[in-house]
Amino acid sequence: MVNEKYLFKYLINKLHKENFLNEEELIFILDNVNIYGRDYLMEKADETRKKFYGNRVYLRGLVEISNYCKRKCKYCGINALNKNIHRYRLSKDRILKSCEDGYNLGFRTFVLQGGEDNYFTDELLVGIIMELKERFPDAAVTLSLGERDHESYERLYLAGADRYLLRHETINPKLFEAIHINSHYDERIESLWNLKRIGYQVGAGFMVGIPNQTTEDLARELLFLKELEPEMVGIGPFTPHRDTVYKDELAGTLEDTITILALIRLFLPKALIPATTALASIHRDGRELGLKAGANVVMPNLSPVDVRKDYSLYDGKVSTGYEAAEYRKQLEEEIRRIGYIVDMSRGDYIRWEKQ
Ligand code: SAM
Numbered sequence: 001m002v003n004e005k006y007l008f009k010y011l012i013n014k015l016h017k018e019n020f021l022n023e024e025e026l027i028f029i030l031d032n033v034n035i036y037g038r039d040y041l042m043e044k045a046d047e048t049r050k051k052f053y054g055n056r057v058y059l060r061g062l063v064e065i066s067n068y069c070k071r072k073c074k075y076c077g078i079n080a081l082n083k084n085i086h087r088y089r090l091s092k093d094r095i096l097k098s099c100e101d102g103y104n105l106g107f108r109t110f111v112l113q114g115g116e117d118n119y120f121t122d123e124l125l126v127g128i129i130m131e132l133k134e135r136f137p138d139a140a141v142t143l144s145l146g147e148r149d150h151e152s153y154e155r156l157y158l159a160g161a162d163r164y165l166l167r168h169e170t171i172n173p174k175l176f177e178a179i180h181i182n183s184h185y186d187e188r189i190e191s192l193w194n195l196k197r198i199g200y201q202v203g204a205g206f207m208v209g210i211p212n213q214t215t216e217d218l219a220r221e222l223l224f225l226k227e228l229e230p231e232m233v234g235i236g237p238f239t240p241h242r243d244t245v246y247k248d249e250l251a252g253t254l255e256d257t258i259t260i261l262a263l264i265r266l267f268l269p270k271a272l273i274p275a276t277t278a279l280a281s282i283h284r285d286g287r288e289l290g291l292k293a294g295a296n297v298v299m300p301n302l303s304p305v306d307v308r309k310d311y312s313l314y315d316g317k318v319s320t321g322y323e324a325a326e327y328r329k330q331l332e333e334e335i336r337r338i339g340y341i342v343d344m345s346r347g348d349y350i351r352w353e354k355q
Pocket of ligand 1: 075076077113114115116144145146147165166167169206207236237238239240241278313314
């Protein structure tokens with residue numbers, strides 16, 4: 001009989017060396033990580049990150065431009081069906097002002113994120129992106145505005161947008177249809193490939209612990225990411241929101257999220273991976289553990305302070321303290337304390353050839 005503990009370590013070594021495991025091997029790791037411990041996995045993930053990015057952690061300033069959304073995602077607090085939230089959208093001037101404040105704090109990536117809000121037409125967004133690029137030519141612009149058609153993505157790219165974050169949420173079509181009401185699997189996946197073809201640095205990702213997700217699903221998410229090869233991967237624990245149908249569901253755990261983060265680092269060694277706000281929100285040490293498991297990006301909140309509480313995707317979302325851009329210096333200290341160095345440059349994806 002194979003010694004399972006030996007096999008566990010052998011597979012992690014194999015993943016570390018080859019940046020790939022098949023579905024069966026992945027399921028073995030996921031099923032046994034609680035028994036044999038995730039320390040070795042995290043160690044190898046951290047080693048891999050250091051090989052390509054050293055100790056650097058990139059900071060991005062996040063501006064939440066609107067919490068209006070036409071989608072009805074069952075997990076999300078800003079979904080169109082929620083009548084209990086105060087809706088807001090930022091004017092062009094407020095968006096530019098938030099980015100200017102961020103620029104003065106040293107940020108060189110602005111992430112404009114929001115619900116799918118038709119108010120933000122291509123014309124309006126093109127104007128915002130062009131002005132940002134003109135005023136802050138050394139900064140990158142990342143968009144995270146959900147699904148738009150190919151032509152729209154292209155126009156925004158030509159206006160100067162550099163990156164686009166669009167989590168695929170799940171590669172299992174049945175699960176996708178189960179957790180969404182008016183979004184469609186094929187359209188979501190097609191959008192991701194469109195973004196890639198246009199030339200964006202693309203971010204995909206999913207939540208850990210979404211209701212009905214199986215170990216097999218998690219293994220397949222990793223295999224899909226390997227195929228898509230996104231430049232960025234956003235992973236966070238699912239956390240219930242009181243005004244959604246999932247209000248009584250269990251949240252994803254810190255341990256599972258850390259495991260998945262470490263596996264992604266080993267699958268996609270050069271990916272830019274944030275230690276997400278959702279991770280920092282479920283546990284005091286969430287961000288620290290995320291960084292130690294191979295994450296190399298933190299995205300503090302640059303939105304105007306008066307709207308932060310309204311961008312409530314899930315209960316307990318933190319937007320104060322180290323999650324707030326104003327605390328950049330303190331965050332820098334905190335990151336240094338745990339052995340990493342803040343890098344305020346644009347922090348683009350690095351190209352490398354495997355030796
Ligand atoms: N509308 C854009 C989109 O769909 O990509 C950007 C905003 S959307 C709210 C950003 C991400 O938040 C989603 O992709 C989802 O994974 C995450 N999210 C939403 N509700 C969540 C919850 N309850 N727990 C954890 N993450 C959540």
